[in-house]
Amino acid sequence: MKLENRKYIIILFILIVGVLYSSRLFYMQVIDDTWVLRAQEIAEKRKEILPPRAIVFDRNGRKIVSNKTYYNLMVIEDNVTYLDTVAFGKLINWTPLQVRERFKEIKEGEGVYFNKSSGKKTSNYQTQRAYPFLKELTLDEITTIALHLDNFPGFYEEVTSMRSYPYSNGANILGYLNEVSREEVEGDRFYRPGSNIGRSGIERFYEKELRGRKGIKYVVTSAMNNAIESYANGKYDTTAKQSPGLTLSMDITLQAYGELLMQNKKGCIVAIEPKSGEILTMVSAPSFDPNLLVGRKNISLNYPKLAKDINKPLFPRAIKAEYPPGSIFKLVQALIAMQEGVIRSTSGFPCNKSVVGCHDHPNAAGVAQAVQYSCNPYFYAVVKKIIQQQKKRNNFADAEIGLNLWHKYMNSFGLGNKLETDISGQRPGLIPDSKYYDRIYGHNQWAFSTIRSISIGQGEIKLTPLQMANIAAIIANKGWYITPHFVKSIGKKGPRPIYLKRNQTMVDAVHFSSVIEGMRRVINEPGGTGSDARLEEVVICGKTGTVQNSQGQDHSVFIAFAPMDNPKIALAIFVENAGAGGTWAAPIASLMIEKYLFNKVSNKDKEKLIIETTLSNIRRP
């Protein structure tokens, strides 16, 4: 072969490489898409942008929960090429030792989580990832630092938003936010470690409505993990969207006034607009400033203090505390008895003190008078007639039928069960049925005489203040209620359908007039137990209660609604260990009603006395 022909071998060699490379390129770039995915993994990052949480307004459009901008000082270790700990410490008012400690803390703390599969604590701290070095700085704090950040590579500022409460009221209703747990992060893709979630109250119940829509930004990142530019000019990006505001039924001025009246006392005020079931005010005293639980710094500082406070300010008494209702329960008993036909509105029973104690008053000649005098023997007789209707010859079996019927009536008043509503953390209270007593005494081992203390709202009966207020609303409405609720409207959508539905009780409207008349007399006639609640401009109907308390002084309780002919507010007041219902609860109710209906206070002395008095064994550290 001539040497010249060797060029063909060389050409062949070059062509084979060319063909191989071309087909390889064709395979890699056109057919196989694993490299596209790999490139996305390497260079593109999904950045999630959280919108600020929705604003919460009160019924009059006042902003009661809004957002405040804060700043975090972030650090990416890989980008910290050098760090003068002395100069940096000086900038943030720390010692160099503290700076080093904080670095250690981030490394050991921030990324550490419990790994379920291995059963060990694992750290996923990554040097190229951003971690907050200082959290929740105010604008003033960050501006002094940010000026000098050029000297400290690896550090940068990041904006975050946190809740702020222009009125420092309603803490127990509104709830607070806290950092999500690892389980919550795993359970819901919305959350990332470090994001916030509603922990209680409205913030918790309306979490989904409040958190808004997350924005997603695709960015091209460098090997140092810095964003360089938006991917495909933002074609696939979605913007973060804040949810529309939430309008509460709460009247923040009334709430604030209620909290003022209840200061230095334990107890609650629950006020409902009877026609709509909207909760106007829900005071749980003692209360606290919701701004105390904003942000990690505050929560870690204040939460333990509040939790340890012997007066339990974190305990939402209005929905969680279960109290015996006392005499206000008599109203419901009378209504059931009339509906069952075992008494008429004119039925009279003698005040027979040998059965149960009572104060001195004339014999009640009808329901209205019985309510006015709050006659204990009268209601013993009434409830006995409900429970023992002589449907069976056996007294015990008869009591069982009667009690279960009575229990059904009670349930129709929203008692003994949690209300199906937007109030998280409710307790159901207790309305005993036959099974309940069977467990205590045994089947056919009990009759009315065994359980008679339920007639006057003592014994096993337990209601939450919310349920008590709902009784007032039912009476004001003459037999129906709309489930009490906090949220009037989400955005501009108006009330949710379930808050338009009337819940009918088992008692017909005709039976209410005598009870309402009795409640009018309680306040407006001489000899009524709630005369301290009387107002000139408006007729208030109410009922006092004095709940016997084996633990200490009696609780003072009062429910009322006003005005009598067109009720606009129904409320329950409960003051722990404050004695008779007429002494403290009733005057507080009248102040609340006057404030709400006329936005004024005529009896300044009464107001001053209430504000200044310390009750309920409140202890100050």
Added chain:
Amino acid sequence: MRKNDSLITNLDWPLFISFITLIIFGMATIYSVAFNEDHPAIFAFSEKYGKQLLWLGISFFVGLLIFLIDADIYRKIAVPVYVITLFLLVIVLFMPPINGARAWLGVGSMGVQPAEFAKIATALLLAKYISELVVKLQTTKTVLLACLIFFIPSVLVALQPDAGTLVVFSSFLFVMYREGLTFDPIILGVLNSIPGMKFKSTWLGSHFIPVLFCFLFLCILTLVLSNTNFQLWFFPNQSFKGSTGIIMTLFVLALLALLFIRQFSAKRDRSRIILVIALGFIITSGITLFVDTAFSSLARHQRDRIELVLGLKEDPDGRDYNRNRAMAAVGSGGAFGKGYKEASVSSLKSNHVPESETDFIFCPFAEEWGFLGSFILVFIYLFMLMRIIYIAERQRLAFNRIYAYCVGMILFYHFAINIGMNIGFAPVIGIPLPFFSYGGSSILSFCIMIFILLKLDSQRKDML
């Protein structure tokens, strides 16, 4: 002698145009990859594109000088240039190391790498030496001397260390093959036996250099693809090993060869060629299988060492090594690319692919222009290499021909290894892509190489 003003008519325009096209492509890619918003002008000399442009200016100025000087000079100055280069290669070993290699002469960013110019010097001297031989490369002495010419600089380069340039020096073996190197001189010198004489006259004996390189190429490819799995669209849900892929490719090549022998061979040779093809296929497949099984039967740490040498494993955790990222950049380009300046993986700013302006510059190009651009680029390189071989073969002077072959083989090596390592077909050894990669010495030396070739070719008719 003709005058220089006839240069325009005598210039080999196809080569010149493909050369200029590559220069423009390269410059555009560097501008895209190193783009800095603060200095957007391409003349911004603080930026890499500005510097590259400056070096290109110098290169073309040198090119102008080359065109003005008579081509005769290269035969005359080949020895002194070679000696000076060797001297510089020694000097450079005493320089402070930059990035772990003593490769730079001079200060800061304007330093030069003598190794780049050593290729030209070696090519010139080799051309001179072989062209002046009375007997072709047939005796042990001449072959050893010719080998020594590129062996000395390659040892000096290896001391820097610069593995890439060292490998490139082996390209001169192909040149020697073209000039008549066969299996025999060395073996015969030792044995001088009858079996040796017989083997010399066989097909395998006379073409042993390309055959050797074929086998070497196969072995390296097998190793590089040893832990690769790929899928073929007509065999869904089945993944193939790298070695299977190589054997399948070989099979296709063998079939193609069988189809084409009808046209290219005489009837009486046909049965012999079929046998050669069949044997070739069996032997190459056997080698692939052998290397693959041998490699996978090695102990973990031995495998690691080989992978380290091949550059398959730079990262300690082995998952994110350069090659992988480079391939991600190339592969993500798709059919038509992401668009100019849209290289999200391999731009210098994102820095996911290291050295994306020098050794891995094919990445941003392939990412931006996709398969379309990559294929055009590969095509231009192939065209250029074919043209250089064509030019070489039309020379009347052996010196010109050998020099042209040297240039062609050097470019072929750079092209094959550089693009190979971007697509996972070659080990990661740092050598620049000719006319593309950022770097003054490399661009200057490649330009000088081409300019000298163009000048020699333009005067080919003068030498009577």
